[in-house]
Amino acid sequence: MRRHRAIVMAWDLSSARRVAAHELRLALREGPARLALLGFLAVLGLALWSARARSVAEARVRAEFAHEVRGEWLAQGAVNPHSAAHFGTFVQKPVTPLAALDPGVDPCMGTTLRLEAHAQNDLAFRPMADAGGARHFGLLSPVLLVQVFGSLLVLLWSVSLFAGERETGTLATLLVSARDGRTLVLGKGLALAALCGLLVTPLFLLGAFALERSSDLLALASLTLAHLLWLAGCAGTGAWLGLRAGSLHGALARAVLGWLVCAFVVPRVAAEAADTLAPLPSRAAFELGIQRDSENGFDGHDPRNERRKAFEAEVLERYGVTRTEDLPVNFDGLAMQADEEYGARISAVHFGRLWATLRAQERAQLGFGLVSPLLFLRPISMAVAGTDTEHFLAFARQAEAYRFELVRFLNDSMARNSRTGDWDWKAPEDTWALVADFRAEPPPVSAALARTRVAWLALAAWCAGSLTLATRAARRYRP
């Protein structure tokens, strides 16, 4: 009995494969479908080529920039270390190989940060600001094409696969020639799965081509899987619409309308709603907050500052002297460092609040995924590509730690090697080479996966739900 059942299953699968092959042949034979598929693949190919070319060009510009910045740092000559701290440096967020596929928020945030004494700077230099008016239509990326237009192709084809048979009256014949309705549905499902695979394959191939480390393979696999889940969910939704449809045209119109709402309206409305629900401070208010706290804080440059006076008394007591001139170290260097530490604490509080608001906004956006599951996919895609906001915040934290250490090194150098009040003292030229270059370490992919677990679960649940709905509707798939 078991053997017999296995034979029947094998036969069913083989029939389903034949149905799938037949559907694919038919689709490729039909002019409009073939045109749409080939057009999409051509545009995707162009986008991939453009993304690759852009990432190569940007890598060159970034390398030149880093080289120039390092050269300027090393070529300062003999200057006072605190002047060097004010001169500061620039650091760049590392670009992951998958950023070519999904640039994420890179164009909206900028990838360069200015580091200098006394201030933690926010990320600036947004490339988007120079992109011109066309940026309002969206920023081109290979994943965007798959997310938006790939889903449209899958949706429309799945609707027409099921509703079309009923509309043209071929369903009855097919049900007779196929062993049962389920084989027919399974075959069409396999054809849809092949289409989803075909649409995602170019992403995977370019990603694999760009990989630099084996650990990136997990990120690429996750990116591909997330897009497959998304397309499978779209296929399930389209199949459900097609299976229940009274007319092909009505089902297609509903599918297009739903796609339009999910891909274009809800993401923008969600962004605006998030901005309203968790408003960010203006730049002026943010800086004023830091400035007010700093005014009541430690000012290393102002001898009349109360906290500086208290610190001076403490240092004099520690060294057992009565005048700063008698100290074996330069008090100005110590005061600058105390100023830096106080300022870093103030910045940590204010930036912490700012970043908490950014996270609250992103949670609010994710909530709209219940209306448009695309909002579950996007955070996953950006997170595994290393281009989401969390990667920027991780970079900003590392850059701030580097800045703090850099300034401490310079203030220590001043304190140890010169005397109080000697602002003309200059550190030797070889001092600057002792400062190591900044190396940011992006968070591991596992952290990105853990952080986006809610989005993963929601995307998988939506995909499973739409496929279940389609499967249930398939039971009533009759002429």
Place this chain on the structure above:
Amino acid sequence: MRRPGECFLLLRETPLGGAAVLLALLVALAAWNGERWQATRARAASEALAANGERLAFIEQGFTALERGEEPRLDPRDPGMASWRAVPLLAEQVPAFALTALGDGDVEPPVRRVEDRSEASVEEEVRNPAVLLAGRFDLAFLVAMLLPWFAILLGHRLAAAERESGRWAMLAAASGAPWRVLLARAGWILVTLWGTASLALVVTLLALGRLAPAELPRLVGWCLFTGATLAFWLGAMLVLERLERSAILNLAAASALWALLSFGVPMASQELLLGLAPVPPRAELARLARAGSYASWERRAEFLPELLARHGLAGTTLDDERRGELEPLAYALGLRRELEPALAAADEARAERDRLAGRLLFASPSLAVHEALLRLAGTSGLERSAFQDELQRRSREREAVLEGALLADRALTRADYATILGAPRVEARPLALHGLLRPTLALGAWLALLFLLGLCWPARRAEPSRSARSFSPAEVRPT
């Protein structure tokens, strides 16, 4: 239009009424969201001006202290001190109609520091990059990207539905010219959607208290461009109908056309702009400014003789104190000299990008309409350039006063500060009709192309189906 009965038919047979209600809601939502953005920007500007007002309070406090015969903490008469402490801010005023198109208002700050370009720091508003990435839900987006779908979904089966239901022959027999009936139907759709969108905007503006008489030309322009957009897409549907294909194929072709014109071309134009007219990255300019600033400070003594010669003071002998007062001016001169080539190159690159972007408006009606709406709203690149020019003019005025006072060794007065600080806001520019010329020409060219296609594209002769052809009387005629 001569057939009001068609309107009732449309209302009965298509979801025209529902679409009109939905459109009105979307227009109101987009306008309200635009108002929210403008309120946020106005608040940010007020906060920045208030914060700067606090920073500038030392001027009045100083003069008051001097009048009382007291020693001020910071002497407002000192031009050297004023040059780095009395930096005013300038806020950009936008017309009330700016709520219809936000333009770069989401990335550019509403206020800028009035200072020499060579010293200009990067000022960017605090924004969530994930929110920026999604794009804005404003009326420009609604009209350029969503409104076409109302025309597509309502207009893609004007004739196809008649053909598919077998009423086409009856319509032809009854009216004699069925295309006139279709034109009337398209006309009614146009009038309904156009009237709804315009009315909804007027009502929302009235509700928000933003409909001033001065805004009427902009409102009229908005209505005209919205009508032209609808006319273009409904015209495209009529041209597609001339091919006498099925409603499904019409829908597919219209979707592809929309994807091409509202998505593909704008994105491709961005790529073209990036490739053909790249603008130097902001981070690179910031790096040059930092390096130039330090180099000029080191070489300030070299520029001092040139500065004196420029003001007819060549050969003047300066004591150390006077030299110290004038060195900052020499530094500023050196900095300008240092950065001028890079800034000029950046200006040239931006101008080239704007020229190319202007030409690319002809590539897509959606791009043309979007740009027209930005210009009507007073938030396009033209207004940004005008604001930059005003900033530079103010900066030059401020520098002239400070330089004159420093070189003449003259104390600053309250009247000087009136010039240095100036009015904190720049009034919104009136609507410049010449700015609308290019988008109008571009949209006009697309409408003309459509008209020519409609006139010249021969309607496909309705071919009978294959089965009908097999049994045509001609073939069964006895020989």
